[in-house]
Amino acid sequence: MSCFVSMATEPPTTQLRTNLQQLGKDVALPIMKPGNSLSWGFDGAELIGNSYGIQEPAAAEIDISQASAIIIPALRVGRDGSRLGRGAGYYDRALANVPKHNSGGPIRICLVFDDEVDDCVPSESHDELIDVIVTPSHVLRIT
Numbered sequence: 001m002s003c004f005v006s007m008a009t010e011p012p013t014t015q016l017r018t019n020l021q022q023l024g025k026d027v028a029l030p031i032m033k034p035g036n037s038l039s040w041g042f043d044g045a046e047l048i049g050n051s052y053g054i055q056e057p058a059a060a061e062i063d064i065s066q067a068s069a070i071i072i073p074a075l076r077v078g079r080d081g082s083r084l085g086r087g088a089g090y091y092d093r094a095l096a097n098v099p100k101h102n103s104g105g106p107i108r109i110c111l112v113f114d115d116e117v118d119d120c121v122p123s124e125s126h127d128e129l130i131d132v133i134v135t136p137s138h139v140l141r142i143t
Contacts, residue, residue, distance in 0.1 A: 002028040002040060002062075002070040002106070005047065005055040010073050011111050011136070017043055028062045029055075030090070038094040040064050065098045067106040072130065077110045078120035081129035081142040095128035107131045114138065 001020060006013040020027050027043040032050050041057025048058050064070065072091055076084040085091055099105030108130040114137055133140040 001025050002030070002064055002067045003043065004030060004071065004073050006073070007054065011113060013071070013111070016071075016111075026062075028064060028067060029057055030094075031056045031060050032090065033060075036088050036090055036093065038064075038090050064094065065105065069107045069109055070095070070098070071109045071111050071134075074110045074112050074116065074130075076116045076118055076121045077112055077130065077133050078118050078123075079133070079140060079142070080120045081131070082121045082123040082127065083110055083130050084121040084123075089126075092126055092128045096126070100129075101131045109134055111135075 003013055003017050003020070017027050021044060028040040029043045030038045031041050032052070032054070033039055039060035040062040041060050042062065043057065046058060047055040050056050072083065074083045074085055095108065101107045109132045110130045111134050114135045117133055117135060131142055
């Protein structure tokens with residue numbers, strides 16, 4: 001399972017990550033790499049701040065395509081499965097190489113606040129779609 005370390009403007013993930021680990025789940029966290037790419041390392045190891053101040057594992061060790069779920073941050077999401085990130089395309093590039101959930105890949109879950117859900121958000125052909133939206137008050141599965 002993959003999650004992210006939340007920033008101040010995102011839903012908090014500390015307790016979620018702790019709960020997943022207490023359930024015996026290995027939790028992967030993204031590591032920002034040169035060229036706007038991501039790799040993943042284990043949560044629970046020592047986390048270090050990257051150049052953006054985001055906490056991440058020191059070592060990449062995980063093939064994210066083998067995860068059961070990928071919990072993804074977003075600025076806004078659409079009920080149609082569209083997702084608006086911070087604009088650098090890190091997750092879109094990473095997910096492009098991961099099978100879609102309907103093809104046996106991990107389920108893609110966006111964790112956002114209630115007011116960050118729209119019918120759709122601007123997207124382009126290279127943008128990767130999500131399968132589920134989770135907010136503090138709703139779980140919406142994209143069909």
